[in-house]
Amino acid sequence: MATQDRLIESTQELLWERGYVGTSPKAIQQRAGVGQGSMYHHFTGKPDLAATALRRSAEQMRAIAAADLAAPGTAYDRIAAYLLRDRDVLRGCRIGRMAQDPDVIADPQLRAPVEETFDWLRGRIAELIAEGQAAGELTMGVDPADTAAAVVAVVQGGYVLARAAGRAEPFDQAVRGALGLLAAQRTVDRTA
Amino acid sequence: MATQDRLIESTQELLWERGYVGTSPKAIQQRAGVGQGSMYHHFTGKPDLAATALRRSAEQMRAIAAADLAAPGTAYDRIAAYLLRDRDVLRGCRIGRMAQDPDVIADPQLRAPVEETFDWLRGRIAELIAEGQAAGELTMGVDPADTAAAVVAVVQGGYVLARAAGRAEPFDQAVRGALGLLAAQRTVDRTA
Numbered sequence: 001m002a003t004q005d006r007l008i009e010s011t012q013e014l015l016w017e018r019g020y021v022g023t024s025p026k027a028i029q030q031r032a033g034v035g036q037g038s039m040y041h042h043f044t045g046k047p048d049l050a051a052t053a054l055r056r057s058a059e060q061m062r063a064i065a066a067a068d069l070a071a072p073g074t075a076y077d078r079i080a081a082y083l084l085r086d087r088d089v090l091r092g093c094r095i096g097r098m099a100q101d102p103d104v105i106a107d108p109q110l111r112a113p114v115e116e117t118f119d120w121l122r123g124r125i126a127e128l129i130a131e132g133q134a135a136g137e138l139t140m141g142v143d144p145a146d147t148a149a150a151v152v153a154v155v156q157g158g159y160v161l162a163r164a165a166g167r168a169e170p171f172d173q174a175v176r177g178a179l180g181l182l183a184a185q186r187t188v189d190r191t192a
Numbered sequence: 193m194a195t196q197d198r199l200i201e202s203t204q205e206l207l208w209e210r211g212y213v214g215t216s217p218k219a220i221q222q223r224a225g226v227g228q229g230s231m232y233h234h235f236t237g238k239p240d241l242a243a244t245a246l247r248r249s250a251e252q253m254r255a256i257a258a259a260d261l262a263a264p265g266t267a268y269d270r271i272a273a274y275l276l277r278d279r280d281v282l283r284g285c286r287i288g289r290m291a292q293d294p295d296v297i298a299d300p301q302l303r304a305p306v307e308e309t310f311d312w313l314r315g316r317i318a319e320l321i322a323e324g325q326a327a328g329e330l331t332m333g334v335d336p337a338d339t340a341a342a343v344v345a346v347v348q349g350g351y352v353l354a355r356a357a358g359r360a361e362p363f364d365q366a367v368r369g370a371l372g373l374l375a376a377q378r379t380v381d382r383t384a
Contacts, residue, residue: 018294022213092292099355100284100292102210114356122353122362142372149362150369153349160348161314161341163291164306170314170341177342180334181373 004042006032011053016094020050020101020110051109057094058113062120069124075132076186079125079151083175089168092159122148138185147182154178196234198224203245208286212242212293212302243301249286250305254312261316267324268378271317271343275367281360284351314340330377339374346370 001009010031014023025046029039043049064085071081095117104110125148132138154174161170193201202223206215217238221231235241256277263273287309296302317340324330346366353362 019211019213019292021211022294096349096352096356097292099352100211100289102214105355105358111356111358115358118353118356118362122365139376141376143368146365146369146372148369149350149353149365150346150367150373153346153353153366153369154342155345155349156352157288157345157347157349158341160288160291160352161310161345163297164288164303164310166297166303166307170310173314173338173341174345175342176335177338177340177345180338181342181370181377184331184333184376185373
């Protein structure tokens, strides 16, 4: 792998594990196995490298979520595919965890990929819910944008509950809870 | 205020703002306006002081949530009181944000108050939902424990979405979404 890519990948991993505040330029260089001079040859500094790494993580997360939400079946099935995807729950979300980092939130360059990823995700799920309502698959009883925000929040909050508990179960519970509430919005009972 | 209390309060604030990894003993001493010797007179070190501060934050959060969940009205009303409480959304949750901190999660002493707070909160909301179902106020269509986990996750994930966006609106959307889904579980339409 090229030096530049090794630096970006190492930064992606460290940001996921330790956050921005907890990731030093030295730790990045050590994980990438490159010297200080090489890092500053490719990037102006930690903010520049972190912004590049975050943009790449955001693209990867978006591609995975887009595939889930394009699964076969109804709007409910697609949202279920997103919610039930196999996850390394205790690792948390590589994008969501950035929102806790005060230095990320304070820097427009670093916050942008985090904001854009969630904007896109909420918009895509809202679209699916609106399509399901228009097709008569889902009741008109809920607001698509609000419901989509709740679905995305359940996943992000599920990570928080699981990490707090040191086990994946609370994440799975939250997802089952969201699916139970969403299932009640279906106009036809498909459990039979 | 006594020196010991000043140290605890300053640590509570800094943990909320900067997390555990981002809070240095020096920053705590500066905010509390006490010297290093005084800090180490009262506490063995940062982990000891942080554990005390986190236990106090957990007690405070629990007291506030318990009051919301004892609001007048039905189970739905009480959960709505919890979800709709006026919050400084962009500050995030003082307990939930700790779950992103790898050093908190790795230390049983630091993780315990975080885990216990969410266990209690999920349990209390599950109890309310089960009571609402037993009283015929809510349908039997959802599992109380799973639904409670989803409710708590919506709040924690709502903070993530709001901080990512740099504005409170995505939190409010997620909460409205959860309330819309919960409202559909009521056996009697109270919106009329």
